[in-house]
Amino acid sequence: MTSKVKPIAKDMGIERRREDQPEERLMGRVIACDGGYATVAALASEASDDASSFWSIGRLISIAVGQNRVVGMVYKLNAADARWEDQQFNTIHAEIELVGEIRSSDSGELEFSRGIATYPPLGSVAHRIRSKDLMAVHLRHENRSMVIGTLSQDEQIPATVDIDNMLSRHFAIVGTTGTGKSTALALLMRKCLEVHPELRIMLFDPHNEFSTAFPDKANVLTADTLELPFWLFQHDEFAEVIFRGREGVQEEVDALRELIPEARARFGAKQANGSKLVRRSVDAGNISADTPLPYRMTDLFAIIEDEIGQLEGRHDRTVLKSLKTRLEALVNDPRYRFMFSARTVDDNMADVMGTLFRIPLNDRPITCLQLAGVPSEVVNSVISVLCRMAFDLAMWSNGTCGVLVVCEEAHRYVPQDPRLGFGPTRHSIARIAKEGRKYGVHLGVVTQRPGELDPTILSQCSTIFSLRLANDLDQEIIRSAISDSSASTISFLSSIGNREAIAFGEGIPTPMRMKFEELKTEFLPGSPIYDMPEHLEGHAPQVNLGSIISRMRGNHIRDDNRADGQAA
Numbered sequence: 001m002t003s004k005v006k007p008i009a010k011d012m013g014i015e016r017r018r019e020d021q022p023e024e025r026l027m028g029r030v031i032a033c034d035g036g037y038a039t040v041a042a043l044a045s046e047a048s049d050d051a052s053s054f055w056s057i058g059r060l061i062s063i064a065v066g067q068n069r070v071v072g073m074v075y076k077l078n079a080a081d082a083r084w085e086d087q088q089f090n091t092i093h094a095e096i097e098l099v100g101e102i103r104s105s106d107s108g109e110l111e112f113s114r115g116i117a118t119y120p121p122l123g124s125v126a127h128r129i130r131s132k133d134l135m136a137v138h139l140r141h142e143n144r145s146m147v148i149g150t151l152s153q154d155e156q157i158p159a160t161v162d163i164d165n166m167l168s169r170h171f172a173i174v175g176t177t178g179t180g181k182s183t184a185l186a187l188l189m190r191k192c193l194e195v196h197p198e199l200r201i202m203l204f205d206p207h208n209e210f211s212t213a214f215p216d217k218a219n220v221l222t223a224d225t226l227e228l229p230f231w232l233f234q235h236d237e238f239a240e241v242i243f244r245g246r247e248g249v250q251e252e253v254d255a256l257r258e259l260i261p262e263a264r265a266r267f268g269a270k271q272a273n274g275s276k277l278v279r280r281s282v283d284a285g286n287i288s289a290d291t292p293l294p295y296r297m298t299d300l301f302a303i304i305e306d307e308i309g310q311l312e313g314r315h316d317r318t319v320l321k322s323l324k325t326r327l328e329a330l331v332n333d334p335r336y337r338f339m340f341s342a343r344t345v346d347d348n349m350a351d352v353m354g355t356l357f358r359i360p361l362n363d364r365p366i367t368c369l370q371l372a373g374v375p376s377e378v379v380n381s382v383i384s385v386l387c388r389m390a391f392d393l394a395m396w397s398n399g400t401c402g403v404l405v406v407c408e409e410a411h412r413y414v415p416q417d418p419r420l421g422f423g424p425t426r427h428s429i430a431r432i433a434k435e436g437r438k439y440g441v442h443l444g445v446v447t448q449r450p451g452e453l454d455p456t457i458l459s460q461c462s463t464i465f466s467l468r469l470a471n472d473l474d475q476e477i478i479r480s481a482i483s484d485s486s487a488s489t490i491s492f493l494s495s496i497g498n499r500e501a502i503a504f505g506e507g508i509p510t511p512m513r514m515k516f517e518e519l520k521t522e523f524l525p526g527s528p529i530y531d532m533p534e535h536l537e538g539h540a541p542q543v544n545l546g547s548i549i550s551r552m553r554g555n556h557i558r559d560d561n562r563a564d565g566q567a568a
Ligand SMILES: Nc1ncnc2c1ncn2[C@@H]1O[C@H](COP(=O)(O)OP(=O)(O)O)[C@@H](O)[C@H]1O
Pocket: 175, 176, 177, 178, 179, 180, 181, 182, 183, 184, 187, 499, 516, 517, 518, 519, 520, 524, 525
C-alpha cells in the first residue's frame, strides 16, 4: 500500500481536489459496523493515484454522522472481489477501527473525544479527514504538550506528546536496531528538559554514544571518572561484585554480612573520637550491612584477621581466608578503581551524590554514564546502586529532587528470564517503575527486544513509542500493551520506515503513526570512539600499542592524575 502523503493546502480545512475527479473517488460508504469497527466500501483506481492513496493503512478517515464526525483508522484493505482491474475503478473494502468523535462546541471550536456517542448508520459517507479535524485530534491544548515530529498521514500536522503524562507514568522506546531509537530518546530528553529545566536525568549509556548528543547538557562519566565508593553498595550489591553469582559461597556471603557492620561501626567510632565532637554514639546495633556509612577496607581486613586468629571464631577459617583473598584481589584490580580509588575514606557521600545527581545542576542536568568501559560483571551492581540512590534521593527529598532514569538496552539489566540478570537491579528498577511516580522518579526504557524485557517493567511504561519491529514475538508484546480497541493500529508495526513510530498511551492524544522530527547533526548520538578523524580517512590509523597496554593495565588513570598534579 502506498503511504505517499500529499500535503494539504496551506489554508487548512479546504480539501484540494482536482476538478475533473468524481466525488465518489474520495469517498466511501459504511457497509458494516459493529461498535468498535466499521467496513467501508469505496472505489479506487491505481494505488499511485493521489486521490485513492488516502485509503492506506494507518490513515485516519472521518465518517459524517449528523453534525459530528466519527474518526477511524484504516487497518486493513481488500479488493472487494479479490480482483484488480487495471485502468478501472475497483471496489475496495477498508476495515476501519473507530477511534473517537469530533464535535463542534457551542463556541465553534472542534473537540475530539475518545469514545463514540452515535455510531455511523449503514450508508454513512466516509471521506478523507479534514486537516482541521486532524488538528483537533492531535493538538489538544494541554499546556505541557511538545511537538516531537509530524503525523505520517499529514506532514502538516504536528505530532505531540504531553511531557508530564509521559514522564509521570514512564515511557518506553522499542524498535529494531537502526530504526532511530537512540535518536528519538535524545530528542525526547531534550523536550523533557525544555519543559522541566530542573529535571535531573541519569542516563545509562551502554555504547558510549550519548556524549555527542548532549555536548551542552551532560556531565559524562566514564569507567575512569566514575566514583562510586564501595561503602555505598548494599550487601547484596557488593556480594554480586565480589562473587559474581558463583555457587557455593553462601558462607562467605554470610560472613561478609556480619563483618561489614563492624567495619562501619569501627570507622564511625574513630571519626567520633578523632574529631572530639560530641556525636551521636555510634551503636553497631543500628548499623546494618546496607547502611550507607563509610568504612575502611583496612578495618575490614583487620576484623577478618582477628576472626581468623580467634580460637572459637564465628566463622570457618578457610571461609574467612577465601573471603579476604577475594577482597584483596578486587581492591587491587584496576578495573574496579571506581569503587576503591579514593586514597582516604571520607564521608563524601554528599559529593558523590551531588556529582551523580547534578546537585547543583550547573547547567548540566544529565549524567551520562558510559558503561562500555565498565566490566560487564559489575555493570549490574552499578546500575542497581544508582537506581536505588535515585529513588532514595527523590524519596528523602520529598519529591523535590525528581530524577528521570533512562536505561538503554534495558533488556540486558531487566531480562524477561528471571534466571538471568541480577536480582537487586531488577528490584531497584521495578521499584522506580511501580512507586517512582509518588516521588517524581521517572523511568525511560529503550530496547530492541521488548520480548526479552521483563514484562512487569514494560507494563508500567504507559507511553510507548514503537519503531519498526521485525520479530513476531516483539510485535505481539507491543500489540498486547496497547489497549484492546487500538490493537489493529499496530498491525503494521513490521513495515514502517526509519524514524517512524506508532506512539500510544498516556502521553499521546490518540494512537498515532508519526515521524520523529529531524535531530540536528551536531546532536545526534554516535560513537565518538569509532569515528575516524577526517585527516585519517582512507589511511590506516597509527596504533600506539604501548599506550593501549598501559590502558589495559589501568595505568592511564595514574598518569592522568599526575598530569593534574594530584599524584598519589
Ligand atoms: N530523528 C532523527 N533525526 C535525524 N537522524 C535520524 C533520526 N532518527 C534516526 N536518524 C538516523 O538514523 C541513524 C540510526 O539511528 P539510531 O537512533 O542510532 O538507531 P537505533 O538506536 O534504533 O539503533 C542515526 O545515526 C541517524 O543518522
